[in-house]
Amino acid sequence: MVRHTIEKAAEIIFSLCAFMAVAAVFSITLYMIANGLPAIFQAGWKEILFSSVWQPTAQEPSFGILYVILTSIVGTFLAVLLGVPVGLLTAVFLAETAPDSLAAVIRPAVELLAGIPSVIYGVLGMLILNPFLYRLEQKLFAGSQTHQFTGGANLLSAVIVLAVMILPTVISISETALRAVPPELKACSLALGASPVTTVFRVTIPAARSGILAAVVLGVGRAVGEAMAISLVSGNSVNLPLPFQSVRFLTTAIVSEMGYAGGLHRQVLFTIGLILFVFIMMINGILSSILKGERLE
Amino acid sequence: MSQNKISTDKLNLYYGDNHILKDITIGIRAKAVTALIGPSGCGKSTFLKSLNRMNDLIDGVRIEGTVYLDGKDIYGPQVDVTRLRKRVGMVFQQPNPFPMSIYDNIAYGPKVHGVKSKERLDEIVEQSLRQAAVWEEVENQLRKPALGLSGGQKQRLCIARALAVEPEVLLMDEPTSALDPASTLKVEELINRLKRKYTIIIVTHNMQQAVRVSDDTAFFLLGEMVECGTTDRLFARPTDRRTKEYITGKFG
Ligand SMILES: Nc1ncnc2c1ncn2[C@@H]1O[C@H](COP(=O)(O)OP(=O)(O)OP(=O)(O)O)[C@@H](O)[C@H]1O
Numbered sequence: 001m002v003r004h005t006i007e008k009a010a011e012i013i014f015s016l017c018a019f020m021a022v023a024a025v026f027s028i029t030l031y032m033i034a035n036g037l038p039a040i041f042q043a044g045w046k047e048i049l050f051s052s053v054w055q056p057t058a059q060e061p062s063f064g065i066l067y068v069i070l071t072s073i074v075g076t077f078l079a080v081l082l083g084v085p086v087g088l089l090t091a092v093f094l095a096e097t098a099p100d101s102l103a104a105v106i107r108p109a110v111e112l113l114a115g116i117p118s119v120i121y122g123v124l125g126m127l128i129l130n131p132f133l134y135r136l137e138q139k140l141f142a143g144s145q146t147h148q149f150t151g152g153a154n155l156l157s158a159v160i161v162l163a164v165m166i167l168p169t170v171i172s173i174s175e176t177a178l179r180a181v182p183p184e185l186k187a188c189s190l191a192l193g194a195s196p197v198t199t200v201f202r203v204t205i206p207a208a209r210s211g212i213l214a215a216v217v218l219g220v221g222r223a224v225g226e227a228m229a230i231s232l233v234s235g236n237s238v239n240l241p242l243p244f245q246s247v248r249f250l251t252t253a254i255v256s257e258m259g260y261a262g263g264l265h266r267q268v269l270f271t272i273g274l275i276l277f278v279f280i281m282m283i284n285g286i287l288s289s290i291l292k293g294e295r296l297e
Numbered sequence: 298m299s300q301n302k303i304s305t306d307k308l309n310l311y312y313g314d315n316h317i318l319k320d321i322t323i324g325i326r327a328k329a330v331t332a333l334i335g336p337s338g339c340g341k342s343t344f345l346k347s348l349n350r351m352n353d354l355i356d357g358v359r360i361e362g363t364v365y366l367d368g369k370d371i372y373g374p375q376v377d378v379t380r381l382r383k384r385v386g387m388v389f390q391q392p393n394p395f396p397m398s399i400y401d402n403i404a405y406g407p408k409v410h411g412v413k414s415k416e417r418l419d420e421i422v423e424q425s426l427r428q429a430a431v432w433e434e435v436e437n438q439l440r441k442p443a444l445g446l447s448g449g450q451k452q453r454l455c456i457a458r459a460l461a462v463e464p465e466v467l468l469m470d471e472p473t474s475a476l477d478p479a480s481t482l483k484v485e486e487l488i489n490r491l492k493r494k495y496t497i498i499i500v501t502h503n504m505q506q507a508v509r510v511s512d513d514t515a516f517f518l519l520g521e522m523v524e525c526g527t528t529d530r531l532f533a534r535p536t537d538r539r540t541k542e543y544i545t546g547k548f549g
């Protein structure tokens with residue numbers, strides 16, 4: 001009898017906890033929509049999404065976030081373009097070629113990389129990357145009349161920092177996917193006279209493709225949502241996302257302005273949050289459809 | 298001796314400290330089917346894999362003695378392992394098509410070995426699938442994933458895949474043990490046809506199968522090759538007591 005009561009109680013507690021997670025997602029969604037939408041009606045969605053003039057505190061304020069959206073998209077894309085090949089090849093190395101002793105050193109190092117707080121990445125970026133890129137900038141744009149010097153705090157810095165930050169995600173998930181490929185499949189390829197390198201690229205990676213794709217998508221998610229590190233290295237002014245321009249991301253816009261913004265300005269920042277939220281939702285949607293496809297195969 | 302495609306001389310193989318193959322000396326006739334029989338764990342698969350150097354992939358393997366293919370030592374310093382494996386193809390116990398289309402499965406090997414022309418690849422794909430007696434069943438779905446085929450079709454696809462690189466020798470490790478009787482029959486007929494062109498070595502647990510498909514048989518026990526000879530002779534008049542006990546089902 002007592003046992004029965006405990007069982008029942010446990011069941012109720014489990015369902016309550018599960019319900020809380022669902023309730024949190026649900027209320028966040030509602031809250032984001034309720035707070036993000038008003039500015040769109042007030043300022044007009046064209047004015048916000050398709051104008052590039054961001055002057056929220058001017059006499060005649062203008063709330064165009066086109067450049068900010070573009071920066072997040074381009075920055076994330078470039079970071080993935082840089083980080084995914086490096087991460088995937090690292091995963092191949094760990095899963096296929098590294099001797100156990102070496103893998104035993106690299107794997108914890110990668111895990112450590114994942115555990116470093118993002119503000120540290122930002123600080124290191126400021127100290128190491130920015131001066132380096134500033135020197136490069138001075139060389140590239142020497143004598144230019146039009147270039148606004150960024151001191152190295154620009155899109156390129158942010159992209160590099162993001163690329164490093166998504167590495168652990170890409171590496172560990174791709175490695176798991178590569179290890180899950182049956183050894184017999186690789187043996188079939190080798191037995192046909194394919195070299196080990198050919199086998200990795202033509203059989204093992206294709207066979208692990210859905211896992212690797214999931215790694216990429218999670219990397220994109222991490223890059224889109226990152227704020228702290230890139231707010232320190234990206235220069236933080238609203239510009240078209242070109243490598244040597246200071247830029248502002250969706251996330252860094254909120255971080256840097258929420259403190260003092262009021263009125264419509266503040267509401268537009270919520271709209272930015274809503275856009276970010278939609279991006280993340282889309283990424284999650286893509287991920288779950290990949291995983292579903294995986295199960296069907 | 299001259300018509301031997303493959304021969305081994307005092308072949309010894311160790312996994313770490315375990316002595317798996319002991320002084321194996323055998324000649325495999327060209328364009329004939331040789332069956333390897335023997336109880337589980339006696340080293341048949343290990344022996345087979347030492348003929349195309351698939352054991353190289355395993356850590357801690359040590360090999361002594363020599364294996365000759367057309368009189369040349371395949372463990373010699375000049376040997377290109379990928380060339381060797383192209384010449385000595387392998388079909389595994391579990392059919393394992395690559396997760397790609399039927400066409401790409403067959404075209405994989407030739408592409409790896411440098412065939413680029415689309416027409417030539419089309420030709421190879423059709424010819425290999427025909428040779429493996431599975432063309433009629435798949436010709437209308439070449440672009441479909443190979444993983445959708447039945448077990449028996451998959452195995453014949455894997456045979457076709459091995460044939461596509463034009464090997465001289467085909468090693469088959471219990472190729473029918475995962476198949477139903479009808480598919481088994483198809484694969485056996487296939488082996489009978491293929492031996493006109495290829496030297497075939499097949500591992501089997503099924504005595505009837507050995508009698509049906511092979512010209513020669515070698516009996517392995519605890520890492521030793523106890524007896525070998527023509528299949529007719531070995532099954533009718535085994536010279537070794539252990540062979541006799543095994544083929545009459547006394548043990549194993
Ligand atoms: N990768 C390996 N590492 C260590 N020992 C192994 C390995 N593979 C096989 N062995 C050992 O080598 C011996 C021979 O194995 P093998 O697979 O060649 O036997 P088999 O005759 O093919 O058996 P079966 O009929 O069950 O397939 C066995 O004792 C096995 O435990």
Ligand SMILES: [Mg+2]
Nearest residue numbers: 341342343470
């Ligand atoms: Mg075996």
